[in-house]
Amino acid sequence: MKKGIKGFIALLILFSTLFIPAEPVLAEDGSALQRVQDAGVLVVGTSADFPPFEFYAVVDGERQVVGMDMMIAQKVADDLGVELQIQDIGFDSLLPALEARNVDVVIAGMTPTAERRRSVDFSDIYFQTFQNIMIRAEDEDVYDSLESLSGLTVGVQSGSLQEDLAQQIPDAEIMSLTDLNDLLLALKTNRIEAIVMQGPNAEAHAGHDEDLHTFVGGFELDDDDQGSAIAFRQGEDSLVDAVNESLAEIEEQNLTEEYLAEAGEYMAQAELDEDGEEIEEGFIASYWEYFLDGTLITLLISASAVFFGLILGSLLALMRLSKVFLLKPLATAYVEFVRGTPLLIQVMFIYFASGMFFNLPALTAGIIAVSLNSGAYIAEIIRSGINSVNKGQDEAARSLGMSKNDSMRYIVFPQALKNIWPALGNEFITIIKESSIVSVIGVGELIFQTRVVRSISFQGILPLFITMLIYFALTFSLTKLLNFYEGRMNHD
DSSP states (O other): OHHHHHHHHHHHHHHHHTTOOOOOOOOOTTHHHHHHHHHTEEEEEEOSOBTTTBEEEEETTEEEEESHHHHHHHHHHHHHTOEEEEEEOOGGGHHHHHHTTSOSEEOSSOOOOHHHHTTEEEOOOOEEOOEEEEEEGGGTTTOOSTGGGTTSEEEEETTSHHHHHGGGSTTOEEEEESOHHHHHHHHHTTSOSEEEEEHHHHHHHHHHOTTEEEEEOOOOOOGGGGEEOOEEETTOHHHHHHHHHHHHHHHHTTHHHHHHHHHHHHHTOOOBOTTSOBOOOOHHHHHHHHHHHHHHHHHHHHHHHHHHHHHHHHHHHHHHHOOSTTHHHHHHHHHHHHHTSOHHHHHHHHHHHHTTTSOOOHHHHHHHHHHHHHHHHHHHHHHHHHHHSOHHHHHHHHHTTOOHHHHIIIIIHHHHHHHHHHHHHHHHHHHHHHGGGGGGGTOOSHHHHHHHHHHHHOOSSHHHHHHHHHHHHHHHHHHHHHHHHHHHHHHO
């Protein structure tokens, strides 16, 4: 027994070490710029929920990430002679994506704090900013300083400079969330009393929502904490120098004012009729394409995960039932390891770790992660179903001259399938809901598109309600389909 436990632990350690990426090699001077120019593409990571710096808008009939930062990114790409490719990722995942080589640079209104400089390099400051407090408009006469928020719950975006600045509010309880839209919703629903936000971003939201009010926070700031810069991997000096040349031109020509003005136009854009009057469209009519695209991607991820998960799960179940040396402990190690770690971590690990070696698209990484995770659970469902079939069934089949494979295929497995069908159906439904986790790496499934709609519509609750209805429709339809086939199996 002790030898078996030791063997299992050894196999688990071996399995884990196989997926530990090698330490990234810092780029030598000259190679980073050359690599980008040879590829012909500058991949920029951003978090497109931060108007007027980066947000979604419809441009020439297509959804695009726009804003001041994206115009700077386009200027840099043009100066380098390459195309611009934008990856929308959660703010707190941007630097991991940069270090894992999933993106070339990060442009997201990021402040070059001393802590961040330990892991990445920064360009020159391209925009001097300020820090604000966002509150409900009805509280305008109640909160007007940091001291007035003493002891209250204050929201910040996780991984941001504001997370540190909020510590200056006396005895404040800090709530950190990844998405600014979630923070704004928490503010409107009285979950928090204020949000620490970058000034222009706070003014943009307050200017489009009469329920919000903002004022300058009066925080104590270091020199590096008062501006935005572009982040690079350490050692890529040639790329930093080239980008700084573009930023110098932007400053010399005062292009940031022009970029901000254009971003403001995108935020205020509205379709006009021939008389110049704004056309009032319903919420669904304006944003149905976002929800449709998200639903289709969710279905693609779910269907792929079910297909590959069934194949992997069946293989793992047979390995766990096998008496062949090493097959059972290997399958056991895999199942226990996958079931013992959160799917969120698995998704992020596969996406970021793969960037150390090759460029794996976010959608592909998401499908692989969800499939590998589902395979472990399906394996246990199938194994329990096979074990639930009386051994006498197999013995009877073998006594009639059937081979072991034929007995499993025609006698044991059909009975096992009837037993495990409800559990298998529950796993399929779970896959649909858990596919939402891949939004953290920028996959445009339903939750991701909901975040986009909330960002560009300045609506907090309505997009969530619509998304909830869509998920219910998907899972309810699948439940009815599974119940139909379950009834047929019981009838047979």
